[in-house]
Amino acid sequence: MKERVVADLSKLPLHGLGSASLTFWGTSAFMLIEGMGFALAIVVYFYLMSLAPHWPIEAPAPDLLPGTILTLLLLVSIVPNMLVARWAKQRDLRKVRVGLIVMTLLGASPLIPRAFEFRALHIGWDDDAYGSIIWTMLGLHATHIITDLIDTIVLACLMFSKHGDNARRYGDVEDNALYWNFVVLAWLPLYGCIYWVPRL
Amino acid sequence: MTGSGRPPSPADLAAGSEEAEAFLRRTWSTPSGFLAALSTVDHKIIGRRYVATAFVFLILGGVLALVMRIQLAFPETRFISADRYNQIFTVHGSNMMFLFAVPVMEAMAVYLVPLMVGTRNIAFPRLNAFSYWIYLAGGLLLWISLALDTAPDVGWFSYVPLAGPQYGVGKRADLWAQMITFTEVSALAVAVEIVVTVFKLRAPGMSLDRIPVFVWSMLVTAFLVILAMPAIMFASSSLILDRLVGTQFYNPAEGGDVLLWQHLFWFFGHPEVYIIFLPAVGIVSAIISTFTQRPVFGYMPLVLAMIATGILSFGLWVHHMFVAGLPRLGSSFFTASSMAIAIPAGTQIFCWLATLWDGRPVFKTPLLFVIGFLITFVIGGLTGVMVASVPLDSQVHDTYFVVAHFHYVLIGGSVFPLIGAIYYWFPKMTGRMMSERSGRWAFGLIFTGFHLTFFPMHILGLQGMPRRVYTYPPELPWAGLNLFVSLSAFILAGGFLVFFIDALRSFRHGPRAGPNPWNASTLEWAVPSPPPPYNFRHIPVVESREPLWMSDETLAVATGLRLDRRELIVSSVTAGEPEAREASPADSIWPFLAAIATGIMLIGSIFSPWAVVWGAAPVAITLTGWFWPKQTREDES
Ligand code: HEM
Numbered sequence: 001m002k003e004r005v006v007a008d009l010s011k012l013p014l015h016g017l018g019s020a021s022l023t024f025w026g027t028s029a030f031m032l033i034e035g036m037g038f039a040l041a042i043v044v045y046f047y048l049m050s051l052a053p054h055w056p057i058e059a060p061a062p063d064l065l066p067g068t069i070l071t072l073l074l075l076v077s078i079v080p081n082m083l084v085a086r087w088a089k090q091r092d093l094r095k096v097r098v099g100l101i102v103m104t105l106l107g108a109s110p111l112i113p114r115a116f117e118f119r120a121l122h123i124g125w126d127d128d129a130y131g132s133i134i135w136t137m138l139g140l141h142a143t144h145i146i147t148d149l150i151d152t153i154v155l156a157c158l159m160f161s162k163h164g165d166n167a168r169r170y171g172d173v174e175d176n177a178l179y180w181n182f183v184v185l186a187w188l189p190l191y192g193c194i195y196w197v198p199r200l
Numbered sequence: 201m202t203g204s205g206r207p208p209s210p211a212d213l214a215a216g217s218e219e220a221e222a223f224l225r226r227t228w229s230t231p232s233g234f235l236a237a238l239s240t241v242d243h244k245i246i247g248r249r250y251v252a253t254a255f256v257f258l259i260l261g262g263v264l265a266l267v268m269r270i271q272l273a274f275p276e277t278r279f280i281s282a283d284r285y286n287q288i289f290t291v292h293g294s295n296m297m298f299l300f301a302v303p304v305m306e307a308m309a310v311y312l313v314p315l316m317v318g319t320r321n322i323a324f325p326r327l328n329a330f331s332y333w334i335y336l337a338g339g340l341l342l343w344i345s346l347a348l349d350t351a352p353d354v355g356w357f358s359y360v361p362l363a364g365p366q367y368g369v370g371k372r373a374d375l376w377a378q379m380i381t382f383t384e385v386s387a388l389a390v391a392v393e394i395v396v397t398v399f400k401l402r403a404p405g406m407s408l409d410r411i412p413v414f415v416w417s418m419l420v421t422a423f424l425v426i427l428a429m430p431a432i433m434f435a436s437s438s439l440i441l442d443r444l445v446g447t448q449f450y451n452p453a454e455g456g457d458v459l460l461w462q463h464l465f466w467f468f469g470h471p472e473v474y475i476i477f478l479p480a481v482g483i484v485s486a487i488i489s490t491f492t493q494r495p496v497f498g499y500m501p502l503v504l505a506m507i508a509t510g511i512l513s514f515g516l517w518v519h520h521m522f523v524a525g526l527p528r529l530g531s532s533f534f535t536a537s538s539m540a541i542a543i544p545a546g547t548q549i550f551c552w553l554a555t556l557w558d559g560r561p562v563f564k565t566p567l568l569f570v571i572g573f574l575i576t577f578v579i580g581g582l583t584g585v586m587v588a589s590v591p592l593d594s595q596v597h598d599t600y601f602v603v604a605h606f607h608y609v610l611i612g613g614s615v616f617p618l619i620g621a622i623y624y625w626f627p628k629m630t631g632r633m634m635s636e637r638s639g640r641w642a643f644g645l646i647f648t649g650f651h652l653t654f655f656p657m658h659i660l661g662l663q664g665m666p667r668r669v670y671t672y673p674p675e676l677p678w679a680g681l682n683l684f685v686s687l688s689a690f691i692l693a694g695g696f697l698v699f700f701i702d703a704l705r706s707f708r709h710g711p712r713a714g715p716n717p718w719n720a721s722t723l724e725w726a727v728p729s730p731p732p733p734y735n736f737r738h739i740p741v742v743e744s745r746e747p748l749w750m751s752d753e754t755l756a757v758a759t760g761l762r763l764d765r766r767e768l769i770v771s772s773v774t775a776g777e778p779e780a781r782e783a784s785p786a787d788s789i790w791p792f793l794a795a796i797a798t799g800i801m802l803i804g805s806i807f808s809p810w811a812v813v814w815g816a817a818p819v820a821i822t823l824t825g826w827f828w829p830k831q832t833r834e835d836e837s
């Protein structure tokens with residue numbers, strides 16, 4: 001087919017940021033998928049609750065302490081997380097590096113109270129359906145913390161390598177921050193279900 | 201010609217330099233060799249592979265169908281045992297739904313969507329490669345289990361408690377559940393790629409109201425996948441947990457619930473029908489438009505009808521559960537919404553008929569299959585309205601009436617359009633035409649064979665023949681029709697055989713196609729057949745909904761993309777305004793390795809929960825390898 005040149009694209013930037021970046025959209029789509037997963041867990045939780053004569057079926061409500069500590073840690077982590085995203089936008093390599101180390105620590109620290117959360121449930125996953133769904137909720141969310149933590153570590157290594165100072169990598173840092181916010185926000189309804197609904 | 205030793209520049213390409221084009225080709229091409237074939241990220245190679253694999257699964261599933269029909273041809277046959285029969289209908293159904301129908305549509309999208317929106321590769325090409333390998337692994341898992349006589353045997357919807365720890369002995373139901381995980385991971389990955397490709401990689405000027413109907417259909421389908429598939433993953437993962445580590449999701453004795461399975465399954469399973477059917481809407485629109493040489497009538501109503509279908513499909517799952525005893529009011533609500541879906545379906549059919557009426561249709565093979573689709577799908581829709589009413593459903597539930605109905609919908613609604621699509625796009629994918637004469641034979645045999653096979657099943661169902669029985673006593677009045685059905689199934693199979701032979705032969709020996717053999721209007725026909733590795737020499741600039749039917753026979757294009765790295769254009773979501781240039785990843789072996797690592801982890805988890813723990817490390821390593829940048833041109837900026 002004959003071609004008729006009507007535009008010249010050579011002046012466009014070499015990498016899109018924000019909503020012009022493909023990974024931003026990919027991350028968003030995956031958050032939608034995983035958001036569906038969390039939503040389903042919550043729906044199943046209420047569905048099972050609607051069938052049960054008592055809720056929790058045969059256990060005391062979980063202890064509040066570890067879960068609440070974890071929630072606070074997650075909420076606190078949002079602040080440095082947003083800062084890292086901002087520094088990435090400003091392409092400030094030094095601050096981004098520091099920020100990623102901080103975020104690695106803040107990503108790892110919730111795992112400590114999480115380890116106690118499972119015990120604070122006072123029920124095994126195989127005792128009854130109530131135990132199964134709350135273990136699943138915790139497990140599902142723990143997986144998200146762990147994968148994002150690994151992600152952050154790999155990214156931190158990248159930013160300390162020669163590949164770091166690069167528009168794409170800064171975009172990755174922003175997307176990683178976006179994803180962490182998702183991990184934190186997804187926790188809040190789960191926290192309500194696991195710890196507060198049984199106390200209603 | 202550059203002649204001076206410097207590498208060719210975009211300006212050389214615009215000036216028509218062949219050297220520049222060769223340079224661009226080298227940048228985008230997949231080297232030859234086995235390892236390179238495992239590493240390729242070219243959406244065309246992966247798409248073709250995907251389509252071919254899905255058709256192999258169609259053939260295998262068809263062979264199982266014939267085995268079932270041989271067994272059922274006469275009463276009290278001993279051709280296969282009851283246990284074998286259970287495995288076979290389960291594998292037939294699961295294979296057709298999870299390994300053929302959904303993947304084949306996604307595969308068509310993987311091949312066609314980037315070409316139709318005017319870009320050089322799909323978004324996330326490595327994820328695309330990964331999705332193919334993981335799909336293949338899931339398919340092999342199911343078929344190897346059948347070969348080893350340990351295939352799942354509790355039906356394609358794997359209802360608990362039959363599939364649960366008490367009744368489902370051995371590893372059969374676990375294999376089914378893990379096969380689901382494999383195919384859903386791949387389907388979700390493709391859905392994400394399609395969404396982002398359509399949102400962000402459209403050619404400059406392709407605003408939302410200029411997107412081809414086929415691309416719209418795949419976009420809506422991708423959203424259905426994203427919203428529906430997590431439900432089945434949740435369901436099947438809980439099933440595995442119940443079976444493997446003793447959770448109690450589906451155990452009523454410990455507060456679980458068997459209906460929970462049905463809700464989760466049909467929350468996916470009903471949209472699933474539309475995941476299979478909506479791409480067909482896109483296919484049919486494309487074919488009708490081309491073979492009437494008219495833009496399809498009612499672009500906006502068609503697009504809106506697809507979106508409405510997508511939304512409504514989520515309100516309908518409960519109609520599969522009428523006999524499970526739900527509250528009264530709930531049932532009437534779901535009956536109403538089941539009927540409501542007839543409105544968008546009617547709109548679509550009206551638009552197609554109007555286009556056919558208004559144009560001068562040329563009845564080539566692709567259009568024949570579309571006509572076959574229209575007839576068959578309408579019948580399937582009518583019996584669908586019948587089973588959507590609670591009293592009738594209670595009557596024919598789990599009889600051959602239902603088997604007849606869903607084959608009308610599935611084969612009429614998607615296999616007919618799909619075969620039409622293969623005839624239609626075969627020249628683009630292979631560079632060669634299929635035979636018109638064989639095409640007519642294939643259509644005649646498939647169409648008559650289909651109706652002769654499946655229409656009598658309605659009657660068998662009304663006569664009370666239950667589905668999923670491996671044989672029946674001679675006293676019952678079913679023998680005559682069953683023999684007739686079985687013989688007809690071989691006519692149907694003969695039609696498929698003609699089609700496959702034609703496809704294989706034409707692949708090597710068909711006449712050369714040229715870029716646009718049907719004089720179609722969408723962008724995939726602007727490039728040579730088969731397309732070069734870079735798809736478009738220059739990125740097209742879209743100025744209308746039918747870019748190839750502009751009067752002056754030229755394609756508006758944009759220059760300026762680099763030749764020395766894989767560069768794409770990222771554009772805005774609504775208007776299709778170019779925003780940035782973006783490097784597209786190089787070939788890589790890591791997606792293949794990641795698929796192997798994931799496969800080992802998933803299969804291992806059938807046997808021990810620790811497989812997830814130990815298996816996670818190789819997955820993490822391969823994923824890191826996949827994402828770790830190499831010092832290549834994609835990286836610098
Ligand atoms: C090619 C010709 C085909 C024939 C002759 C055929 C035949 C059959 C028969 C006889 C059954 C009922 C088994 C039983 O209930 O005892 C069946 C079940 C089924 N078929 Fe087909 N089929 C064909 C193609 C397809 C296709 C293309 C699809 C999907 C796209 C499909 C999807 C299914 C499903 C989902 C079931 C239900 C399996 C179950 O009950 O678990 N079939 N088929």
Ligand SMILES: [Cu+2]
Binds near residue numbers: 470517519520
């Ligand atoms: Cu349905």
